[in-house]
Amino acid sequence: MLNKxxxxxxxxxxxxxxxxxxxVLSGNAEKYRISQSAVERxxxxxxxxxxxxxxxxxxxxxxxxxxxxxxxxxxxxxxxxTLSSIVIAQLDARGYHTLxxxxxxxxxxxxxxxxxxxxxxxxxxxAVPVASSPEFHEEVGRNVPLVLIDRYFQKTSLSYVCTDNxxxxxxxxKYLADKGYKRILAIQGVxxxxxxxxxxxGFLDALNGRGVESKVVGDAFSVENGNREALAAFAGNPRAxxxxxxxxxxILLGTISALRKLGITEGKDVGVISYDNNGFxxxxxPPVSRVEQPLxxxxxxxxxxxxxxxxxxxxxxxxxxxxxQLVQPTLVIRESC
Amino acid sequence: MLNKxxxxxxxxxxxxxxxxxxxVLSGNAEKYRISQSAVERxxxxxxxxxxxxxxxxxxxxxxxxxxxxxxxxxxxxxxxxTLSSIVIAQLDARGYHTLxxxxxxxxxxxxxxxxxxxxxxxxxxxAVPVASSPEFHEEVGRNVPLVLIDRYFQKTSLSYVCTDNxxxxxxxxKYLADKGYKRILAIQGVxxxxxxxxxxxGFLDALNGRGVESKVVGDAFSVENGNREALAAFAGNPRAxxxxxxxxxxILLGTISALRKLGITEGKDVGVISYDNNGFxxxxxPPVSRVEQPLxxxxxxxxxxxxxxxxxxxxxxxxxxxxxQLVQPTLVIRESC
DNA sequence: CAGTTTTGCGCAAACGATTGCGCGAGGTTA
DNA sequence: TAACCTCGCGCAATCGTTTGCGCAAAACTG
Numbered sequence: 142m143l144n145k146x147x148x149x150x151x152x153x154x155x156x157x158x159x160x161x162x163x164x165v166l167s168g169n170a171e172k173y174r175i176s177q178s179a180v181e182r183x184x185x186x187x188x189x190x191x192x193x194x195x196x197x198x199x200x201x202x203x204x205x206x207x208x209x210x211x212x213x214x215x216x217x218x219x220x221x222x223t224l225s226s227i228v229i230a231q232l233d234a235r236g237y238h239t240l241x242x243x244x245x246x247x248x249x250x251x252x253x254x255x256x257x258x259x260x261x262x263x264x265x266x267x268a269v270p271v272a273s274s275p276e277f278h279e280e281v282g283r284n285v286p287l288v289l290i291d292r293y294f295q296k297t298s299l300s301y302v303c304t305d306n307x308x309x310x311x312x313x314x315k316y317l318a319d320k321g322y323k324r325i326l327a328i329q330g331v332x333x334x335x336x337x338x339x340x341x342x343g344f345l346d347a348l349n350g351r352g353v354e355s356k357v358v359g360d361a362f363s364v365e366n367g368n369r370e371a372l373a374a375f376a377g378n379p380r381a382x383x384x385x386x387x388x389x390x391x392i393l394l395g396t397i398s399a400l401r402k403l404g405i406t407e408g409k410d411v412g413v414i415s416y417d418n419n420g421f422x423x424x425x426x427p428p429v430s431r432v433e434q435p436l437x438x439x440x441x442x443x444x445x446x447x448x449x450x451x452x453x454x455x456x457x458x459x460x461x462x463x464x465x466q467l468v469q470p471t472l473v474i475r476e477s478c
Numbered sequence: 479m480l481n482k483x484x485x486x487x488x489x490x491x492x493x494x495x496x497x498x499x500x501x502v503l504s505g506n507a508e509k510y511r512i513s514q515s516a517v518e519r520x521x522x523x524x525x526x527x528x529x530x531x532x533x534x535x536x537x538x539x540x541x542x543x544x545x546x547x548x549x550x551x552x553x554x555x556x557x558x559x560t561l562s563s564i565v566i567a568q569l570d571a572r573g574y575h576t577l578x579x580x581x582x583x584x585x586x587x588x589x590x591x592x593x594x595x596x597x598x599x600x601x602x603x604x605a606v607p608v609a610s611s612p613e614f615h616e617e618v619g620r621n622v623p624l625v626l627i628d629r630y631f632q633k634t635s636l637s638y639v640c641t642d643n644x645x646x647x648x649x650x651x652k653y654l655a656d657k658g659y660k661r662i663l664a665i666q667g668v669x670x671x672x673x674x675x676x677x678x679x680g681f682l683d684a685l686n687g688r689g690v691e692s693k694v695v696g697d698a699f700s701v702e703n704g705n706r707e708a709l710a711a712f713a714g715n716p717r718a719x720x721x722x723x724x725x726x727x728x729i730l731l732g733t734i735s736a737l738r739k740l741g742i743t744e745g746k747d748v749g750v751i752s753y754d755n756n757g758f759x760x761x762x763x764p765p766v767s768r769v770e771q772p773l774x775x776x777x778x779x780x781x782x783x784x785x786x787x788x789x790x791x792x793x794x795x796x797x798x799x800x801x802x803q804l805v806q807p808t809l810v811i812r813e814s815c
Numbered sequence: 816c817a818g819t820t821t822t823g824c825g826c827a828a829a830c831g832a833t834t835g836c837g838c839g840a841g842g843t844t845a
Numbered sequence: 846t847a848a849c850c851t852c853g854c855g856c857a858a859t860c861g862t863t864t865g866c867g868c869a870a871a872a873c874t875g
Contacts, residue, residue, distance in 0.1 A: 222559030426763025
C-alpha cells in the first residue's frame with residue numbers, strides 16, 4: 142500500500158480538519174452541514190490525488206467490512222464451484238466482497254474458517270456445513286448473520302436454503318422402478334450430510350414395496366468413490382445390478398469409467414441416472430438422465446436471506462424468523478435409462 | 479462480532495498492561511523479557527475467555543493481512559474454477575486467506591477488483607488479467623506483490639506463469655495434419671488474450687505449408703460461442719470442415735452440441751480435438767483428444783513466486799527478478815480424431 | 816441592541832492492536 | 846558506597862477512519 146493519500150493528507154492540503162474531510166468524502170456533507178465551498182475544495186483535492194479510503198481502518202471503526210465469508214466443502218468439486226460462482230456473483234452485484242474458504246469436508250477446517258471469518262469481521266456468512274451437529278454454527282449465527290446452503294441441520298434455528306433431496310431421489314428411483322429395473326444400486330456421497338441422507342431416504346421410500354432389490358454404497362461425492370464402488374459392485378458379476386443411481390455427477394463419472402473398464406455398456410446393459418448437472422451430462426453417450434437442482438434460485442434465496450439478516454443485525458432489530466426453504470429439483474430424462 | 483475479549487479486557491483482569499498482554503499473546507514474551515509468571519497468568523486468562531485477536535485491528539497496525547487477492551475472468555468457467563481451487567488450496571496450506579473476485583472478462587471490473595484488493599491491504603495478488611495492456615497491472619505491482627497466471631503480457635516486468643499455449647496448439651494442429659485432415663476449423667476464445675493469441679499462432683504455424691485449409695472463428699471461452707460458431711460453420715455444408723479444434727473444453731461442449739444437432743457425428747464425420755481437460759472429456763463418446771495443461775504445477779509455481787515477492791516486499795528488499803515461466807502442456811490422444 | 820437560533824466546522828475519543836522508548840527496582844562490580 | 850547493568854514492565858504514539866459533542870461566528874428575532 143503506497144496509497145499514502147489519507148484523510149490527514151487531504152486535511153493538511155485543504156486546510157480543513159480531518160473530520161470535515163471525512164464527512165465530505167463519505168457523502169455526509171449535508172448531514173453535517175458542510176459548506177458548499179468546503180465540499181468542492183475537498184472533493185477536488187481528493188480527486189486530484191486519487192484518494193481511496195483505507196478499508197481496513199474503515200472496517201475497524203465502523204465494524205462493517207462489506208465482506209461475506211463463504212465456506213464450502215471442496216471448491217474443486219464442480220458442484221461447489223458452480224454454487225460458489227453463483228453466490229459470489231450475487232454478492233458482487235450488491236457490492237459485497239467474498240472471502241472464500243474450503244473446509245475439505247473437515248469439521249476442524251470448517252471451524253477454523255468460521256472463526257477466521259469472525260476475526261476478520263465479515264458482515265455475514267454463507268456456509269455449506271460439514272459438521273454433524275448444529276451447535277457451533279448456531280453459536281456463530283448468534284454473532285454474525287449466517288445462512289446455510291445445500292446442506293443443513295435437522296432441527297435448527299438457523300436459516301437455510303436447500304433443494305428437496307428427498308423428492309429428487311424419490312422421483313429418480315420411482316422412474317427407474319416404473320421402467321422395470323429390478324436391482325438398483327445407489328452410490329451415495331458423504332453419508333452424514335443431510336442431502337445425502339434425504340436422497341437415501343427418498344430412494345428407499347420410492348422403492349419400498351415394489352419388489353425391487355436395492356443397495357446403497359459409497360461415502361464421498363467424488364469421482365474416485367464412484368469408480369471404486371462401481372468396480373466393487375460389478376467386478377464379480379456384470380449383471381449384479383441392472384441400474385445405478387449416482388448421487389452426484391462426479392460419482393457418475395467414476396461409475397461410468399468403472400463400467401466401461403468392465404465392458405459394461407451404460408444405458409444398455411445397465412441403466413444409469415445421476416444427480417446434479419454440470420453441463421456435460423447431455424454430451425455423454427448416451428446422454429445421462431438426472432435430477433437437476435435449481436442452484437441459481439437457491440443461491441439467490443440464500444443471499445437475499447443473508448441480506449435481510451444483515452439488515453436486522455445492523456440496525457439492532459430482533460432477528461427475523463429463520464428462512465428455511467427447500468426448492469424443488471427437476472427430473473430430466475435422457476437415454477441412459 | 480460479540481467477541482468482546484480484547485487485549486484491554488485481559489489487561490484489566492490480569493493487572494498487566496495492554497502492552498504486556500500483547501507481547502505475551504503474540505509470542506514475543508522472551509523477546510521483551512516478560513517474566514514467566516506474567517506469561518502464565520496472561521496465557522491462562524486468554525485461554526479462559528477464548529481470546530482471539532481482532533484481525534482487522536492487527537491488519538491496520540501491522541499492514542499485513544494474511545490475505546491474498548485472486549481475480550479471475552469467470553469463476554463459472556470450470557477452467558477457472560479448477561484453477562482457483564488449486565490456488566486457494568496452496569494459499570491455505572501456507573496459512574493465507576483468499577479474497578476472490580470475478581472480473582467477468584471486463585477490464586473495468588478487473589480494475590475495481592485490483593483497487594479493492596489494495597484498499598483492503600492484501601499482502602499479494604494473483605491475477606488472470608483481462609486488460610489488453612499491462613500498464614495498470616504494473617502500477618499495481620509496484621505497490622503490492624503481484625503474479626499473473628494463465629494469461630500474461632508480452633513485454634512486462636511482472637512475474638507470470640502460464641502454459642506454453644503456442645506449443646500446445648502446435649502439437650494439436652500438427653497431429654491433425656499428420657492424420658490427414660485437410661480442412662480444419664479452430665474455434666477460439668477471447669481473441670485478445672495471450673493464451674488465445676498463442677494458440678492461434680501455434681495452430682497456424684503448424685499448418686503452414688502443409689496444404690491444409692484453415693480458419694479461425696469465435697470470440698469467447700464459452701459453451702455458447704462454441705455452439706454458435708459450429709452451427710454457423712457447418713449449417714450450410716456438413717462437410718465444410720473435416721476437423722474442429724476447440725480452444726477450450728467449454729467451447730468443445732458447445733461445438734459437439736451443434737454438430738449433433740446438425741446430424742454430424744464427431745470422430746467419424748469430423749475429427750475433434752479440444753484444449754483443457756475438465757475431467758469429462760474421457761467420458762464422452764468418442765472420448766475427446768485434447769491438450770492438457772499442468773494446472774496444478776502452474777498454480778504451485780505462481781504461489782511460490784508470489785511468496786518470494788512478498789518476502790522481499792515485507793523486508794524492504796529490492797524486488798527479485800520477475801519469474802516468467804511457461805510450463806509445458808501435453809497432447810492426449812483419444813478417439814475423436 | 817440583547818437574546819436566540821442557525822451555520823459551519825474542529826476537538827478528541829474511540830475501534831483494537833503493536834512497539835520504541837524509558838523508568839524504577841534490584842543486582843553486580845570496583 | 847557509587848557507578849553501572851539487567852530485569853520486567855508500562856506509557857503513549859500510531860495505523861486511518863468515524864462521530865458525539867461543543868463552540869464561535871453569523872444570522873435572525875423582537
